[in-house]
Amino acid sequence: MDLSRRLILLVCGVLIAAVAVTGGVFAYGAHGALLERALADGRHVAELAARSTALVREVPRAAEELLSAQIVAQASLAAELVAMGEAARQPARVINDRLRAAADAGAIEEIVATDQRGRIVYRSRPVADVAYGADAAPSEQPFTTLLKGSTTPVVRPAQRLEAGGPVIKPAAVAGADKPRVVRVDADVTGLAELARRAGVERVIDELLASRMVEAVWLLAPDQRVLAHGAVTGIRAAGAPAPDADELAAARSASGGRKAAAVLAGPWVLAAAPVTLSNNEPFATLLVRMPAGDLDGGWRTPALVAGVVTLLLLILAVGRIAATVGGRLDEPLDRLAEAASALHVGRFNPFTLNDLCDRDDAAARAARAFRAMAVEVTQREEHLEALLQSARGEPEEEPAPEPEGAPADEEYRDGQGV
Template sequence: MTLTRRLVLMVAACIALAVLAISLVSAWLGRTALVAQAEVQAQSVARIVAESARLTEISLEEMDAVLVDDLQTLAFAVGSLGDAGAPGLGGRFAEIVARGNLASLWLVDRDRRILVSSVGDYGALVEGEKLPPGLPARALADLVDGTRFAAALGGPIDGVRYVGVRVEGGRALIAGQRVTVLDPVRAANSLPVLLAALIDRDDIRAIRVFDDAGATLAAIGDEAGGEGVPAADAAELAASTVAGTAAASRFGPGGLLVAAPIHDTAGITIGAAVLSMATARLERMLVDYLVYGALAAAAVFAVGVTAAALFARRIARPVAAMTRAAEEVDGRTFRPESLDGLSGRADELGRLARVFRHMAIEVQAREEHLEALVRARTAELEQKNALLEESKRRVEAELDAARSLQAAILPQALPAHPSYAGKATMVPARELGGDFYDFFAVDERHLGIVIADVSGKGVPAAFFMAISRTVLQASARESRSAGACLAAANTALCAQNPMDLFVTTFYGILDTETGTLTYANGGHNPPLMIRRADGTIVDLPRTGGMALGVMPDLPYAERSVALSAGDTLVLYTDGISEAMDRDGREFSEERLKVALGDAHARAVDLVLAGVTDAVTDFVAGAEQSDDITCLVVRYNGPAGTFAPDRDAA
């Protein structure tokens, strides 16, 4: 995706998210405002309920007082109708009761005997009638005695309220009025009537009113009797409102529930009003906010994409020019004037273009300089490589010549003699080797046998090998003893050894008439002797001598061993016993003896081939670490009494 598209999408997405976020925040604020408005409405209803209850109570009390006054006035008027013995007075009392909607009228004397009653002129009934037992005797006595003119005679008795007035002659008139006369007033001012007036106003669906004990005082609304407010939820919300003395709200299954506390005139919470309000308006508002927000986001997104595309193209155009310039620098086709228009800008892109152009010019100059240097160095290296190749060819030719000379100075076969036969091989680890072997006739009866291993490898070891061989041959011809020969050779080598090399050497003299081998060993591997009779393989006893070239004037001990006809000597260097495979394991003397298991019955050339083949199979292609040298000599007895080739066949 290109930078322009990324920039356009990023700007447009940020704008759209911002508009949606503002819409969501506005919807949340609108919801909060509607809930707060509902709580205010609930508080208003609670105040209306409290005030209505207070006014209803006051009005009922005042009407009750007016009723008492009217009864007292009526009783006073009735008391002035005439003497108790006047004919027809009882009938008048009955008519007054019927017309005045009274309960009863009684005219009593000091002894509280009924003189006249509203039951009419029926003496027998009057004589059997009695005053209600709950009338206060003290108040009646005050009226009869003239102490008081009028008095309310306590509370209602059996639903009737009684008042009395003084009548001349020590009498009192008692009038009774049923309390149900105020029921229409109470019904007109009752709480359900008030709540019914509030239903369906401002989304109010139902109202429940609770006292401070949690009892339902009134319920009205949809689903008959206020069932629109779930009783359990409303009671729980009302209890929390009464306990907290503050308005509370909750979204219920049927809509929004809002509760507000009801306070009396002293500010004490005496109950709570719970309103169930429809959420249709809230839902419409939220939908409107979301729809308008989505439309605004789409419009702003479109505008933002267009504006971002324009600005992004304006920004990306210099970047594209810089990209082309970088590609031209890489392709060696950059022209500094191609950035003149961009480098003339005063903003960051113009500064970048100026820096890039300066850098590109320097890079081109450095590349041209480097290319010139590379061409010069390449020509110089080609000339030196040619010289090195010539030198390498010359060195290889010289090494080949040296290798050929080294191979030429080593004897290829033993001197022809019927008393012995032999075979030898030397495989150098590098171009030139440090191992060597030799056999020569000391005189007509004796054969000298040498095998040696110079320390190190390569050209120095090869030169020291040649010197050592020459010195050993000279010493052998001058000395009849093997130990004296090694001692003389050691002293001579120490005198001409500038590189402090040394050579391990075994030198033996074979008496061809007797088969006696006299030998001295200068730190070399002891040769192996293979008996013809039983194939036994043993090491020649050690003489304990030190390698030649280490220290001058050292003596070398000698030992002798008798060879029988057909016995074989195997002389070798540590390049055989210490040859290693890829895992670093050595061939070892044990494996060498295994390879020589049937050597007593085989010709010497086959014995030598068996040893070299065993080493080759063991190393399995691993790099050769040391020179490999082996010499096999078989004693045939005096005057050739043993015929090895015929026996081996």
């Protein structure tokens, strides 16, 4: 193989290697970028879901605190109303009617007022007797402090007293004129409905409805499942617990106080701590979402690199074929030109020197042709000389032979002529 073909193969090999390396690096980089994008999306989704979970817990709590302040204000007004009624020596029936009118004007379920011993003496509507003194039930014990001179309002959590009934939130204040319990039970069923509609379950439902998330868990610090939802599952008390990889992702997020994501097969596991207004995480939100087609990151670059490599191979083979074909046709063209020159008598043997110096079949053919051409040229020159010599001398008659000459002498004389 001569130097030119070696150079062509070397350049093509270097180009093919460069294209292959570039395609491989690009495919690796694209795959890594897609993987990092999938993990970043998982962390982002987990962070947003954790913030939404914290928000839906804070909003009902803030709303309940605001309602508590309103109920305390209503109880204070009721205490003033009772004090003024007693100061005016109004009968209990009149005070009850005024309390009933105040309750009917707003979302108040009941207003009651006791005497100094905790016995109910005024009420907005007939209810069962409730003791607030020494015989108070455990649920009513917090209100007995108002009978002992405390002026701090007492607010109890909202609760549903009976199945299908309203959600009641009680609040009580001390009497305006003397120690007593003035209690207002407000109907906060709307607040409970708000907490249900904008609670953690709603956040989970919205995540699943987006089809970006396949499963969601709200985990307590001890890894208990507080809430769960999945696209193909049903949220229930006995919700499927996360597996080892999912629990590891949750521990990583809760321990680092920031969102974390890992790749587990075809899934991205992302977790983020749910932090309340006091900056203390009370739970961890874990999501499982599809990782997507990560292999697509290297398919396209690999395909491009393969196509470019194939094109380079085709160009290299074509170039080599053209070069080799040109080198094979060149000796034939030179010999054809030499034959044409020999035919018209203008052949110069020195024109084939470079071709004859080669070491291949074409060189051997060129050397044989040159030798033949030189021989033919020499014979033509010799024949031409003989012809010119013959044309320039007159023809002579043969001399008569002497009689009696020997036959061999005649043969030798004839040869001499």
